[in-house]
Amino acid sequence: MLCSPFRFFRQALCLALFGLTLAATAALAAPGTLSLVSMGAGDPDNMSLRAHKTIEAADVFFTMGGRNPHPELTRGKPVHDAEHGLFGQGGGRTRKPADEAEKLRVENRRIIREAVAAGKNVVILDNGDPTVFGPQIGYMKEFADLNPVIVPGLSSFNAANAALRTSVVAGKARAVMLTLGAVNEGRELFLAQAINEGVTLVLFMVRDLDGLVAALRGKVPATMPVAVVANAGSPAKEKVIGATLATLPEKIRGIELGPYLLYIGEAVNL
Structure with missing residues (x-):
């Protein structure tokens, strides 16, 4: 018999083969992974090395709208629609x-759970910092039982700070506040107080710039420095426009900005 207890080497060989079989079985049974991966802000060059490695090891991708802006990274693997805030x-x-x-939702739940159960690595691609107004962060709670991970990356805030080439806590500024660029329900009073107390305000998703400026008029000095950083992190498209609260609307009128962050505070006196 191959596994005769009287033949030491044959017994050792049998044990080794048995161990390999167990290892192979465990590998086949091991679940896959689910990762929310930031590709950085503005340009693929801003992606972290960890993000690149995670993408290379992925079997299934989800992106906004199912678009595939970087086919060289997904390399023909299936790309599904993650939607926006699904x-x-x-x-x-x-x-x-x-x-x-x-x-x-039903379809994405099925695809993700079946893929992870089959030992595949699923990656949801996002830009900037997925935890700061990121539209895909809800996947983390929805699939919490799969122990998903977030692979961080360069945020638009980091990229915009670099474009400004100044410290956002310089001079009298001792704090930074990241918030939405909305002034509904009296938020302008809250924002104005922060600005007047020396906080550098960084506003995301400003939908109505003229309305924002009008709401702050009379509550914040008209000479308060402001800066717009558009397409932060993209060398070909990035724009930095310095102004004051009073002059900003006219200064950017007619300029195609694209996505931008609005900074308000003494620290951004360009």
């Missing part, structure tokens, strides 16, 4: 009609 939280709610959104 599972709530973070950067807002889904943009699809309710029935379409629910259908996509």
Whole structure:
């Protein structure tokens, strides 16, 4: 017999083969992974090495709208629609009609759970910092039982700070506040107080710049320095425009900005 107890070497060989079989079985049974990966802000060159390695090891991808802006990274692997805010939280709610959104939720749950159960690595691609107004952060709660991880990356805030080439806590400024650029429900009083107390305000997703400036008029000095950083992190598109609260609307009028951050405070006196 091959595994005769009287033949030491044959017995050792049998044990080794048995161990390899167990290892192979365990590998086949091991679940896959789910990762929310930041590709950085503005340009793929801003992606971290860890993010690149995670993407290389991925088997299935989810992106906003199912678009594939970097086919050299996904290399022909399946790319599905992560949508925008499909599972709530973070950067807002889904943009699809309710029935379409629910259908996509059901489908994405199925794809992700089946893939992870089959030992595949699933990656949800995002930009900037997924935890700061990120539209895909809801996937972390929805699939918490799969122990998902976030692979951080360069945020638009980091990239915009670099574009400004100044410290956002310089001079009299001793704090920074990141918040939405909305002034509904009396938020302008809260924002104005922060600015007047020396906080550098960094506003994301400003939908109505003229309305924001009008709401702060009379509550913040008209000469308060402001800066717009558009397409932060993208060498070909990045723009930095310095102004004051009073002159900003006219200074950027007619300029195609794209996505931008608005800084308000003494620290950004360019």
